[in-house]
Amino acid sequence: MSSIKSPSLAVADAAAPVSPAGRRTKKFTARRIGAVPWWFVVPALVFYLFVVLWPSLQGAAYAFTNWDGLSATKDFVGLAQFERLLKDPGGVGAVVHTLLIAVAITVVQNLIGLLLALGVNTKIKSRNILRVALFTPAVITPVATGYLWKYLMTPDGAINQLLGFFGLGALQRDWLGDADIALWSIVATVVWQFAGYSMVIFLAGLQGVPEDVLEASRIDGAGPFRRFWFVVRPELAPAITINLMLSIIGGLKLFDQVWVMTSGGPGTSTDTMSTLIYKNAFQFGDFSYGIAMALVLTAFVAILSTAQYKLLGKQGGTK
Amino acid sequence: MYKKSLLALSVAVVAAVGLSACSGGSSNASSGGDNKTLTLAATTNEKPALDAVVAKFKEQNPGVDVKYTTSALDQYQTTTRTQLSSGTAPDVVFVWPGDGNPMATRVVAKAGFLEDLSSQSWANSFPAGIKPVTQSNGKTYSAAVTFSGIGAVYNMTAMKQAGLTPPTTWSGLLQFCSDAKSKGKAAFELGAQTNWVTQLIPYALTPSLVYGPNPNFAQDMTDKKATFSDSKWSDAFNKYLEMQKAGCFQANPLGTDYNASLSAVAKGDALSVIQVNSAVAAISTQAPKGTELNMLPVPATENAADTRMAGAAGSTYGVNAKAKNKDLAIKFVNFLESPDGMNLYAQTNKALPAVPNDSFKVDAALSTLQDYQKAGKTDPFMDQNWPNARVQQTLFQVVQDLLAGKTDTASALKQMDTAYTSGS
Numbered sequence: 001m002s003s004i005k006s007p008s009l010a011v012a013d014a015a016a017p018v019s020p021a022g023r024r025t026k027k028f029t030a031r032r033i034g035a036v037p038w039w040f041v042v043p044a045l046v047f048y049l050f051v052v053l054w055p056s057l058q059g060a061a062y063a064f065t066n067w068d069g070l071s072a073t074k075d076f077v078g079l080a081q082f083e084r085l086l087k088d089p090g091g092v093g094a095v096v097h098t099l100l101i102a103v104a105i106t107v108v109q110n111l112i113g114l115l116l117a118l119g120v121n122t123k124i125k126s127r128n129i130l131r132v133a134l135f136t137p138a139v140i141t142p143v144a145t146g147y148l149w150k151y152l153m154t155p156d157g158a159i160n161q162l163l164g165f166f167g168l169g170a171l172q173r174d175w176l177g178d179a180d181i182a183l184w185s186i187v188a189t190v191v192w193q194f195a196g197y198s199m200v201i202f203l204a205g206l207q208g209v210p211e212d213v214l215e216a217s218r219i220d221g222a223g224p225f226r227r228f229w230f231v232v233r234p235e236l237a238p239a240i241t242i243n244l245m246l247s248i249i250g251g252l253k254l255f256d257q258v259w260v261m262t263s264g265g266p267g268t269s270t271d272t273m274s275t276l277i278y279k280n281a282f283q284f285g286d287f288s289y290g291i292a293m294a295l296v297l298t299a300f301v302a303i304l305s306t307a308q309y310k311l312l313g314k315q316g317g318t319k
Numbered sequence: 320m321y322k323k324s325l326l327a328l329s330v331a332v333v334a335a336v337g338l339s340a341c342s343g344g345s346s347n348a349s350s351g352g353d354n355k356t357l358t359l360a361a362t363t364n365e366k367p368a369l370d371a372v373v374a375k376f377k378e379q380n381p382g383v384d385v386k387y388t389t390s391a392l393d394q395y396q397t398t399t400r401t402q403l404s405s406g407t408a409p410d411v412v413f414v415w416p417g418d419g420n421p422m423a424t425r426v427v428a429k430a431g432f433l434e435d436l437s438s439q440s441w442a443n444s445f446p447a448g449i450k451p452v453t454q455s456n457g458k459t460y461s462a463a464v465t466f467s468g469i470g471a472v473y474n475m476t477a478m479k480q481a482g483l484t485p486p487t488t489w490s491g492l493l494q495f496c497s498d499a500k501s502k503g504k505a506a507f508e509l510g511a512q513t514n515w516v517t518q519l520i521p522y523a524l525t526p527s528l529v530y531g532p533n534p535n536f537a538q539d540m541t542d543k544k545a546t547f548s549d550s551k552w553s554d555a556f557n558k559y560l561e562m563q564k565a566g567c568f569q570a571n572p573l574g575t576d577y578n579a580s581l582s583a584v585a586k587g588d589a590l591s592v593i594q595v596n597s598a599v600a601a602i603s604t605q606a607p608k609g610t611e612l613n614m615l616p617v618p619a620t621e622n623a624a625d626t627r628m629a630g631a632a633g634s635t636y637g638v639n640a641k642a643k644n645k646d647l648a649i650k651f652v653n654f655l656e657s658p659d660g661m662n663l664y665a666q667t668n669k670a671l672p673a674v675p676n677d678s679f680k681v682d683a684a685l686s687t688l689q690d691y692q693k694a695g696k697t698d699p700f701m702d703q704n705w706p707n708a709r710v711q712q713t714l715f716q717v718v719q720d721l722l723a724g725k726t727d728t729a730s731a732l733k734q735m736d737t738a739y740t741s742g743s
Binding site: 068069070071072150153154155174175176177178179262263265266267268269279282283284285286 | 393396397400401403404421426427429430431432511512514570571572573574575576579707708709712715716717719720722723725726
């Protein structure tokens with residue numbers, strides 16, 4: 001039996017009658033833990049204000065100017081940069097690619113992550129080794145995995161060689177050079193890297209599923225699918241919410257792997273909002289337009305992730 | 320009392336953090352301006368040459384230290400622009416000649432970040448093809464050290480084994496592609512996955528098709544008398560596609576990057592690559608000892624005498640207008656512009672000196688480029704006269720689209736015209 005009390009027990013203890021000496025102790029504890037003065041947060045808040053918030057707001061203000069990122073002069077142009085965005089054909093393509101990537105990563109990564117979590121949540125002997133091995137790609141920097149997979153996906157690379165070795169030459173492709181499949185090759189790389197990350201979150205959720213409830217459903221004759229759907233899935237709701245939110249945010253602002261593997265090419269076939277922001281701000285010398293795009297992306301991510309959070313919240317996913 | 324003490328402590332901590340940040344900045348500033356430590360930044364390609372010239376400069380100036388950093392092109396442009404605008408850039412910075420690039424001479428000079436070098440003795444010594452791209456509004460802001468060219472770098476050892484010779488006419492080039500293919504080799508390895516590589520074939524063809532026949536074409540575009548769409552740029556794009564159709568390239572050019580394309584030529588799997596002269600050095604280091612390389616013009620017409628090359632100012636440096644050691648920076652740039660400095664730099668980077676001189680011993684692989692330079696049969700790299708960086712980036716994109724079959728010549732040129740007139 002563990003000696004650590006749950007929060008509810010601690011509250012119950014606090015409500016019980018105590019001796020004068022005990023009252024002093026409780027009062028002291030409450031002063032130290034229960035009623036933390038609000039201004040304790042001031043140093044962190046000031047730090048956050050000056051290091052994060054203020055520079056971000058200052059940066060955002062450039063979206064309303066025509067600054068090129070270098071000149072000493074800049075003029076206020078109102079919403080002109082945002083109007084340009086609406087007329088930019090490259091921008092529309094990038095938005096479509098960004099959404100495709102975000103949806104594909106969110107669905108595939110979480111499905112695979114869930115399957116892996118269910119797999120390593122069993123009693124198999126190698127489960128601990130498998131958990132570490134499957135999580136390992138998530139600790140590698142995205143740039144490194146981008147370079148690794150770019151190398152593997154070259155026309156003469158390991159993937160095509162492997163396909164040839166197994167007599168699957170018909171499946172060999174120019175994975176990053178073919179404009180029709182390059183986007184999906186990048187998605188595959190991201191899923192490879194972060195499926196293990198989703199797995200760990202799902203695994204944490206799975207380990208919180210009460211064994212006695214599972215046992216009861218088993219006695220009641222529920223098969224594996226019904227047990228998953230009616231017992232496990234509701235308990236996993238918070239993990240599902242977190243995973244979906246992290247993967248959709250990650251997908252919407254994906255940059256590193258795209259830049260390393262294709263730089264948005266061939267042509268514009270893998271351009272995302274993030275690569276377009278980078279190109280405009282740093283390659284075209286159109287800094288303020290790049291910032292305007294970044295603001296739109298920020299709003300985009302905030303709206304989609306909040307909507308998703310609210311939607312899943314209604315289904316008990318934010319408890 | 321307790322609350323007040325903590326509040327005071329919080330304020331003190333925040334103030335201390337802020338003040339320490341301020342003191343860090345001032346300490347950096349004072350330590351840099353000793354006129355004995357020069358700071359410099361350039362792209363990675365320049366490192367071998369910088370190693371050589373910096374060692375020589377330090378040898379000639381005892382007690383002087385030169386701290387230089389090199390980084391990949393994208394990172395260099397991003398970092399250096401940020402450093403310039405925040406006043407923390409090195410004393411000497413690598414810049415691109417002319418315009419059309421975020422770190423080009425005119426772009427940086429117009430923003431007021433480059434020192435006027437017009438009074439230096441070398442400022443008027445550049446050949447006619449180079450001088451304009453070192454200037455902005457008639458004043459010299461950058462020092463061109465090398466002359467670079469674009470051509471086909473042939474692995475002559477592999478060519479001899481295949482029994483083939485470099486073509487001198489357009490039909491000869493297509494025949495060469497066919498012959499190479501029949502021998503199981505790629506005539507021209509193309510690393511079109513690396514976006515800047517995509518521009519090299521149009522740059523190799525347009526001197527003969529556009530800029531040679533009409534030397535005023537760049538000015539005509541500036542004056543809005545000419546466009547890409549209504550010019551022979553369309554011939555250049557169509558010939559690019561004709562090369563693809565004729566099997567001049569390996570199977571997957573859009574899946575092959577710059578390094579892989581050079582490796583294929585070094586190994587002899589491909590007979591040549593259309594590249595900048597720096598590729599000669601890069602291929603040499605990978606090729607078996609004794610491999611003979613030669614850089615030659617790419618024919619675009621049926622008359623070999625009409626063939627021209629793209630050749631322009633290559634490695635170029637400017638002095639930061641807010642340099643902490645401005646005198647030392649100018650001294651270093653003057654050393655680069657001396658025959659000794661220029662020749663050493665060009666020799667190490669397998670290039671030609673920006674100002675031709677008799678004491679320079681040209682690499683055999685670059686002797687044709689030097690002949691074209693001396694004969695005035697070269698035209699500047701096209702982007703050096705474009706008004707903004709968007710045109711070149713659009714060129715990268717439309718060439719990849721052309722090779723992928725996602726666009727046609729007319730649409731590609733229209734996109735370039737739009738980028739040209741968009742400004743930035």
